[in-house]
Amino acid sequence: MTMTAFEFRDGVLHAEDVPLTTIAEQFGTPTFVYSQGYFEQRYAALRAALDGIDHELCYAVKANSNLSVLHTFAQLGAGFDIVSGGELQRVLTVGGDPARVLFSGVGKTVAEIDLALKHQIGCFNVESAEELERLAARAALLHTIAPVSIRVNPNVDAATHPYISTGLKTNKFGVPAEQAPALYRFAAAHPALRVVGIDCHIGSQIADPAPLLEAMNNLLALVDNLAAEGIVIEHLDLGGGLGVTYDDEPDFAAGAYGAALRTALKDRHLKLLLEPGRFLVANGGVLLTRIEYLKPAADAASDGDAKNFAIVDAAMNDLIRPALYQAHHGIETVQPAAVDARRWDIVGPVCESGDFLAKDRLLALESASLLAVHSAGAYGMVQSSNYNTRGRAAEVMVNGATVRRIRHRETVRDQIALELDGLPASVFDVDLRQTGS
Numbered sequence: 001m002t003m004t005a006f007e008f009r010d011g012v013l014h015a016e017d018v019p020l021t022t023i024a025e026q027f028g029t030p031t032f033v034y035s036q037g038y039f040e041q042r043y044a045a046l047r048a049a050l051d052g053i054d055h056e057l058c059y060a061v062k063a064n065s066n067l068s069v070l071h072t073f074a075q076l077g078a079g080f081d082i083v084s085g086g087e088l089q090r091v092l093t094v095g096g097d098p099a100r101v102l103f104s105g106v107g108k109t110v111a112e113i114d115l116a117l118k119h120q121i122g123c124f125n126v127e128s129a130e131e132l133e134r135l136a137a138r139a140a141l142l143h144t145i146a147p148v149s150i151r152v153n154p155n156v157d158a159a160t161h162p163y164i165s166t167g168l169k170t171n172k173f174g175v176p177a178e179q180a181p182a183l184y185r186f187a188a189a190h191p192a193l194r195v196v197g198i199d200c201h202i203g204s205q206i207a208d209p210a211p212l213l214e215a216m217n218n219l220l221a222l223v224d225n226l227a228a229e230g231i232v233i234e235h236l237d238l239g240g241g242l243g244v245t246y247d248d249e250p251d252f253a254a255g256a257y258g259a260a261l262r263t264a265l266k267d268r269h270l271k272l273l274l275e276p277g278r279f280l281v282a283n284g285g286v287l288l289t290r291i292e293y294l295k296p297a298a299d300a301a302s303d304g305d306a307k308n309f310a311i312v313d314a315a316m317n318d319l320i321r322p323a324l325y326q327a328h329h330g331i332e333t334v335q336p337a338a339v340d341a342r343r344w345d346i347v348g349p350v351c352e353s354g355d356f357l358a359k360d361r362l363l364a365l366e367s368a369s370l371l372a373v374h375s376a377g378a379y380g381m382v383q384s385s386n387y388n389t390r391g392r393a394a395e396v397m398v399n400g401a402t403v404r405r406i407r408h409r410e411t412v413r414d415q416i417a418l419e420l421d422g423l424p425a426s427v428f429d430v431d432l433r434q435t436g437s
């Protein structure tokens, strides 16, 4: 359905038309490398799958919030799904249209609500009765009207990892379907609120459209009940969650999902909104990393537990998904090595046994080999940290034969800057140049 962003040409793994070896030389490692063409094509493919449906794609900023990634989607005309005031400011920075911003999340603060009201965002996806009351009060105070949707928890099993499943009664998200009508009545009657939509998001990395369609049916039943009370819903927001291929799972059946939505929404005056994140960006990125040391088992034959470790310069602070969700990320050498393949654990320098990127991978590795960790375009950089005072990786964007740095590699100076004025005066004058870069 879409291009492969990362392919071997003449034995070297490329990002679009650029060899990853060149990127490593120019920008160092670890570096996140993204393909702009891939992002554009995934967006177009999803739009095509929804052809004939009045719809809008609101890119879930949390998946990859780099300004240049957001700019790419803004240029394509996307809306945005945000979960913080910070994400709103990112969207505004790249010229995203606030009227097409959805604000999701269970814990919106007064400051965040005010910021979003000031910029007249498209919709607040409200997750509780208290939040609705707070929103109404802030909108009234600011003499404005807040557009609202109630996030309904449809109690549907998305059949995904428990940490990224959100549509069950036991999850903190949304309000139970039984409670939603009361919130809608409150909103419809309140002069500072305007009912515009209904929404849900049942989880992430969902393989099959079936649970999403089940959630849709639950929401449509509510839409009909509300209509009978004279409360008109203008848009139906089914969230994100469309799964991608990490290992051997099939790519989400966007065409089948679109076809089912087309049928279900045919005679309804409902605009469809989706909030895809991972589907648009995951496989448009790799984490480029170099081997620092090889630590093969002394004698694999003598001990069945013996392990071969390849220690790379990327770690769990750069890509936490393997440690946090037991996630699989494909790993390839950027150039083939003339050595025998064996099973390696690919680990980072962080002082935790949970610091691994992959286990038991059959790879032919030699000292200083460059590796590409695949599917790192979503929930990679955004979940990175400075653990072990490691600077965050650089990010680059490839577009055809051109590469541009879209985020500098973080320096120690960047990291310590926010801590310096906590020091006693005697050491406050520390010469920052000593920390190098």
Ligand code: LLP
Pocket (backbone or CB within 6 Å): 060, 063, 081, 104, 105, 164, 201, 203, 204, 205, 239, 240, 241, 242, 275, 276, 277, 278, 279, 321, 325, 378, 379
């Ligand atoms: N809308 C809402 C309200 C969400 O909470 C999320 C993701 C999305 C949309 C986008 O979901 P997507 O289309 O990307 O599946 N860190 C985890 C994923 C957490 C997803 C949280 N919510 C991971 O690395 O797998």
